[in-house]
Amino acid sequence: MVTLDKIRLDMAELQKLDQSVRSVEVHADTLDEALADAAVQLNTKVSNLEYEVKEKGFDGFFGIAKRPWFITVYQNAESVAKSAKFKELQKSGLMDMDEEIENIDRDGEFFLHHFGTDICLKVNLPVGEGKPVNLADILNDIKRPDTVDFDENLIKKFAAKGTGGVYETVGHYSRNPAADAIFVVDISKDELKATCTINPPALGGADVSHSQIETALKGQGVVAGISDEKIEALVDRPSYNVPVVVAEAVLPVDGRDAYIAYNFETDRSKMRAKEAANGQVDFKELNLIQNVVEGQPLAQKMLPERGKSGKTLFGRYLEAKNGKDINLPLGKNVTLDSDGRTILAACNGQVLLINDKINVEPIMEIDGVNIKSGNITFLGTVIVNGNVEDGYNVKASGNIEVNGEVGASTLESDGDIIVSHGIVGRDECKILCGGSLWAKFIQNSRVEVEENVIVQDSIMNCEVSAQHRIILQGKRAQITGGHLFATETVLAKNIGSAGGGTETVIEVGIDPRAKHRLEDLREMQEKALKELDELELNIQTLENTKKVRRVLPAEKEESLKRFNLRKNELSRENDEFNKEIEEILAHLRELKNIGKVYVSGTVYAGVKIFVRDEKDEVRANVKSVTFYYDEGFVRRGKYEKPDFEDVKGPEGYSNS
Template identity: 35%
Template sequence: MSNRNDSKFLLEYRGDGVYLLVFPPIRGESVPSPNDIIMELHSRKVENPDLNKVRKALENPGEAVLVAPPQQEVLVDGTCRVDVSRNKMEAYLFITPPRGGKPVTREDVNKALEQAGVKAGIDEEAIELALSMERMTEPLVVARGKAAEDGQPARIDYKFNPGGMPGKPKELIDGRVDFYNLDLIQNVEAGQVLAEKIPATPGVPGFTVTGEELPPRQGKDVILAAGKNVELTNDGLVAVSTINGHVVLQGNKITVSNILEVKGDVDFSTGNIDFNGSVIVKGSVNDGFTVKAEADIEIQGSVSGGFVHCGGNLKIKSGIVGRSKGMIVCRGSVYTQFIENASVTAGQDIVVGEAIMHSHVSAGKTVTVGGKGVIVGGVIRAGEEIQAKIVGSNLATLTELEAGVNPYLRLEYAKAKTELVAKENELEKATKALTLLKQMQQSLGELPTDKKAIVVKVAQTQAQLVKDMEALKNDLENMEYQIAQSERGRILVEGVIHSGVRVTIGMASLHVHDDIHFACLTKDGSEIKISSYR
């Protein structure tokens, strides 16, 4: 019998002994070493090999050389071995090919796996690959464990910026930079979700190739903490605001406050303020900046060329300097020391400590000027009453006082009159256009198609204008009736009303030509009645 080894040499068992035939090397192949052949002889259990004869066979490729005495060929079966890594996460299979005996079978591999304690993560494809290989040069991984997947830590998904807003000026479409609107305040409403907690996960267990379970580490928990005016749902996973206000993260607690405090001035460091609660400004509102609040506003300095929109009451400790552009709009009452060159509108009362100068002031109820009690220049309107000490000046400065009619009603009345005039002008233009088109039709006999379309369109516009004008006239009549019925308005002047002052109560008007002292002005029919101050 013979057995060829990797096409490099051949052992032949003959009657007179064991012969070794070394094949001439093919181009690029190496010649087997003496050790290669000796190891093969040993593995084949060849007895009493002659090493000198082995060297002779190597020196004479292609010639069969007797290297051992006659003997029976020993057939060696293939073997397999499975080793498990120290961490038990991998199992390695090594197969030794047969030497004339039986090859390793799948059953042999299964027994080796069992003996090594391998129970999990077995790679069937890797085993089939190992069995198909003629010779293995290194062990093959045939089983792999799976590492445990640790749980994900809990996290909080904030629905606001927990670090506060960046407050960076925005670049506008035209390339200019808006330094006024920095959006530093994070307004929230009652019932609004502020944050959600995503719970930690338990993780996924792993296993070793020997079947041992590898427990995962539970994800680390975090606490969703509710501060003032914030509630958690029963499961503790959702934080909800209980009020309108601004939200901040204080430490690890989510807090909502319905009072916003500005430590200093409203200027380029703060930007405009737009808040859905109350605002306290420790300083002043500077030129061009705006403060908006749905509730009360307290300004401990002044408003200088700024804009204030207040849903509640407004208190300005110093005064209002409008610079002919500042505007105050308040649903409640306004309290301040003085008003100068400003527009101030209040739904309730306006109470001024010293003076109103060259301003447009409107109050749903009363305008009261204490202290020096000066009103000079501008237009002062009150739904019920105006109180002052000195109205106008020695220079006959034009000053208008209107009482007894809600300023909003008078404003709507003026607006409706202006709109009616505009509609009348439009109607006149439409009528002239139709007249010209009719004249054209008479001269041509028939209008071109495009002109016919214009006739239809202008006629529709004319009809709509007539309809709109009728509605405006009805509105004006209703408002005139309301104004005429007003009897409660009065103007109280403890000192003097100078000449140049115009007084209107309801629909009655009076232009003061001579100073009036210590007077109470009321409406008497269609006239203004002047009585002594009381």
């Protein structure tokens, strides 16, 4: 029957358990690391933890915009209860402090001592696979010449069930007070320690009890730091003629100083090159740049802690020092969060610790991109004062400025790319630009830009795609070989070469990206239709066989099902191809700018000019000409210098 008193007892037990549950807040790069850290702080296993996610972590993109996990971790109720039971067993002497309840195997043990005129027994039960106490051993020890009587049945009961960590009277002996053990309690001069030294009893003498030692300590004025565990251990296993500590002062604990918890590596010497899965080091990926995004937490000041005062054995106050506060290491382009102690990035860029201050640099300036720097990935603008050597890459969310030459490399930028000298691609260079590209010359490279390509000298044997214009306006301004696409305009002095040689193709009046996608779609559709024809032939063959035989072998029937599934899948893909192709064609038809090619010098024989997919193949050299679209044909008109005032560029790279 459930009574009100029973409910009250259960509620009190639950409240006690809830109060014993501790929690910690943890920041870490991964959830596993955060839980491992919390397990250390809570002194338990990860399997015993429950947690609440305060802020979900993010691995970032190629390590960019990485954000740590922030979780609150609790020890689950079951493990708290188990821990409480474990502490009770420790207190009873069943196990040592550093052992865990589920992993321990300990034999049972007994302690037999003479207190007053009583023979007292304490039995600790075995733990795990440990052996029980041997009744014969207890009886052998109790049978001494001074023993008067003992209760064997009671001893048998305690040997089997234990005494619950306390001494129980099981018999009597003939006491000789002159033979009692003698003990003395000494207090250190600094009042920090009290020791007990015991001289062993003779036959018929009484042992020193827990209450005797405690009474002696209090009799000398000890009011703090008395250790029941140490006294109990000394009573159980006396160390004779040796001073044993039984009480210690509560020492003061100085408060921890404030400190900065950094979310980035502050020691650049610890930054290591990336390792491949096989363990080999990729020396092009040196990981020397720590990118951050605006609003990303960079560090947090952990507040100083107050010290915890102590007491001497006599209760005298021992003062503790409070932790010291520190100033926040605020540098350039950082700000404080609303909590007043979390430092955030105020812009995208590279986080650096300079003169013990946190800075975010939106511009990265390096001497060159080579084996010393490795590949560069940066959330901001990159300025390279030298060359970008063959095989190395630069990726930037801002601009890329190269004051030297670019080799067989890859440059990717969300902004503009400026190359003071030239680009010598050796058929392995790739330029992807979210703005405009300026260069002295471009050779044997693939270039894709969202706005304009502006070149001073020449473009040779390149595939260049510009969503707006391709402009060459230097002394040579020569386009030789390759395939150039521009939605609006191509301007050059000369196109092609006098001796012919490599093919030169210019296309304007179209969206280069859309046209490339259209070509890819048609190629994929052609492959899909070819596979569809083969499937239909196989399906027809199997169905005809089934009509004749009425039943197909299991293997053939499975093949027929598989062929039909694939046919349906290809049919859906073909419908999607048709839909996207029609959308692209409609987009190309709706382009308002029909495109023009301006040539102030010579267009050499062999050059192919496309305006809105209409072709004009130049059979003989033509000078000072403009190619344009008119009523379904490519027309040639007199050259008129176009007005490109809206094309603004960096210093030294204007279109004029």
